[in-house]
Amino acid sequence: MSQSVSPIDRLKQFVSQSANMLNLDEDVAIDRGMTQIIKSAVMVIGGGEDKVQDRKILKAFVESSGGSQARIAIIPCASREPDIIGRIYHDIFTDLGAKVVEVLDIRERPHYDYPDAEALVDRFTGIFMTGGDQLRLCGLIADTPFAITIAKRITEQKLVLAGTSAGAAAMGYHMISGGSSGESPHKELVNMSTGLNILPEIVVDQHFHNRNRMARLMTAIAAHPDRIGIGIDEDTVAIFEPNHIMRVLGRGTVTVVDPGEISYSNQLWVSGSAPLTIHNLRVHILAAGCKYHLLKRIPISPSV
Amino acid sequence: MSQSVSPIDRLKQFVSQSANMLNLDEDVAIDRGMTQIIKSAVMVIGGGEDKVQDRKILKAFVESSGGSQARIAIIPCASREPDIIGRIYHDIFTDLGAKVVEVLDIRERPHYDYPDAEALVDRFTGIFMTGGDQLRLCGLIADTPFAITIAKRITEQKLVLAGTSAGAAAMGYHMISGGSSGESPHKELVNMSTGLNILPEIVVDQHFHNRNRMARLMTAIAAHPDRIGIGIDEDTVAIFEPNHIMRVLGRGTVTVVDPGEISYSNQLWVSGSAPLTIHNLRVHILAAGCKYHLLKRIPISPSV
Structure with a gap:
């Protein structure tokens, strides 16, 4: 038998x-990877996504936003050269077949009040936040009617939001705004600020293994053990779907740092330069095809 | 009440x-840190240990080896300049009060057969292996009667062995002989070889957070999930005692990567350049004063 x-x-x-x-x-x-169009996802891209070859990640964003019916807004305001970077993504998304592509070159806040902010957001099916400086991005749009409406429309499953590099870093409530590498984990290794609060349950780091940011993400998570650390490599995206599943797509890995079982940490009382002690972090390295259940905190093996 | x-x-x-x-x-x-003299320990130093100020780690080695009664041998043969590095440590250990300090400038193998190898080892209470190239070190002494006698005397609790940098890397059976950083975890990120097999249960990496080696240690451990990964920062020592306790002393941290609960890994079938998937690594960051029980695989909080 x-x-x-x-x-x-x-x-x-x-x-x-x-x-x-x-x-x-x-x-x-x-089911295997990206077989169906993903609706209402938040796509957190680790920076350096392929823009010239198969453009897998940017293509997935356009498809999720409706493909040939996609109406896409680009928010380039993390960058100090919003014109240039806005135009680059404008041309890519147009080339990938989106119906409408607009650059929202926001240079001061507040730029829109209700109901204009809602009317603006509702013109689009997908919004893309470029790289640059996450502090600049949040300084311009965090807590504005525009950003609040974006978060609301995502919850209502009416909008796809993508962010790359700085645009990815800003997704959480607690935001890594800077830091360094090449040192023992200690509190001064990472600078924290407040992000756009699109995905409040996670702390994002990007260009992750490429810039050796494991120590700084573990340091950030030691300070915020009620969140989950998500480190995203370049040309890699963590796709957060409404069913609490995070999917991985792209060339590198997504690293999950789960502090849910921390049994001891000296984070609260040591000085900023003192080495940290953290017991019982759970770490997952996830390549393309892997999924992670954010509520259950379990990785799901790639399909067979 | x-x-x-x-x-x-x-x-x-x-x-x-x-x-x-x-x-x-x-x-x-x-009990607090290094209050008593440690006998028969193996001291695995992450490189860059303080040689001019309080020399805490080198002092602990001399004390463990018997203090004013210590008879110390220096093995500088990982280095291409064994004369110079041998002399540096000779002067330090002499200055720290050891009774006898000798440099064993081994330049070819096999250099001693039994019983001469045993007679040589038995002249010393402590042996110190310097930095350099771990492949060179192992090429000269691995599996020789000299190295086998060292391992035997440690088991018999008659000898203290310390190694720094390359001398630390060589402690395991599986040895990280090279690799790189700044990339997603993938098999080609790390080169493995065979070490001195002093601490067969662990895979050591050194200059750990200083050289951003988290990804390469996780990669090494994915290939050897029956071992425990131990990443040691500069000026930091992991002290392995006969009671299966590892203690941390020094300026940085010791990172434990425990693969005992790995539930899924693609390590066996992906190509060398493909990103790795590893589910459920347990990671501990341990600063000075922390301990780790190697058999129970649990960290022990610093004393109150």
């Missing part, structure tokens, strides 16, 4: 059973 | 109870 079941079938059966155990739809656990 | 118990007393009581729960001697959980 047992010979008639191939190893692949056994593996599929195992995945199916695991999915049941995890109380997930089998489809959710089994 | 409860007002009569101070917060500090309550904390001490908690630590005492925790120690009982962990089935450890209260003394083991409570």
Whole structure:
């Protein structure tokens, strides 16, 4: 009897059973990567996404935003050269077949009040925040009617939001605004500020392994153990879907630093330059095809 | 009643109870750092240890080796300038009060057979391996009667062995011989070889956070999930005692990467350049005063 079941079938059966155990739809656990159009996702890109070859990540953003029906706004205001960077993405999204592409070159705040802010946001199906300086981005739009409406429309599943580099860093409530590497974890290794609060449950770091930011993300998470650290490599995206699933797409990895089981930390009482002690961080390295359940805090193996 | 118990007393009581729960001697959980002379330890130093100021780590090595009765051998053969580096440590250990200090300038293998190798090792209470190139060190002494006798005397608790930088890297059976940083974890990020097998249960990396080696240690451990990854910062030592306790001393941190709970990894079948997926690594960052139980795989909080 047992010979008639191939190893692949056994593996599929195992995945199916695991999915049941995890109380997930089998489809959710089994389907492969980006087979269907993702609606209402937040796409957090680690910077350096491919802009000239297969442009997998930017293409996924346009497709999620409606493909040939996509109406896309570019927010280039993290950058000190919003004209140039806005034009680059404008040309890419146009080339990728979006119906409408506009650059919202916001240079001061507050730029819109209700109901104009809502009317503005509602003209688009997808909004893309470029790289630059996350403090500049948040200084211009955080807590404005415009940003609040964006967050609201995401919750209502009416909008796709993507951010790359600085635009990714700003996604959380607690935001890594700067820091360094090449040192033992200590509090002065990372500078924190307040972000756009689109994904309040996570602290994002970007250009992650490329710029050796593991120590600074662990340091940030030690200070905010009620969040989950998400470190995203270049040309890689963490896609947050409404069902609390994070999917990975792209060339590198997404690193999850889960402090949910920390049993001891000296973070509260040591000086800024003293080495940190943190017991029991759980870390996952996730390549393309992997998923992570944010509420259950479990990684889901790639489909078989 | 409860007002009569101070917060500090309550904390001490908690630590005492925790120690009982962990089935450890209260003394083991409570005593402070390096209060007593450590016998028969293996001291794995992350490189760049202080040689001019309080020389805490090198002093601890001399004290562990017997203090004013210490007979110390320096093995400088990882270095391409064994004369110079041998002399530097010779002067330091002499200055720190060791009774005998000798440089064993081994330049070819095999240099000693039994029983001469045993007679040589037995002249010393402490052996110190310098930095340089761990492949050169292992090429000269691994699997020689000399190295086998060193391992035997450590097991018999008759010898203290210390190694810094390359001398630290060589402590495990699986040895990180090179690699790079600034990239997503992938198999080509790390080069592995065979070490001196002094501490077979661990894979050591040194100059750890200083040279951003988290990704390469996680990569090494994904390939050897039956070991524990130990990343040691500069001017920091992981002291392995016969009771399976690792203690931390020095300026930086020791990072433990425990793969004991890995539930999924693509390590076996992906290409060398493909990004790795690793689910459920447990990571501890340990500063001076912390301990880690290698068999139980649990960190022990610093004493109160």
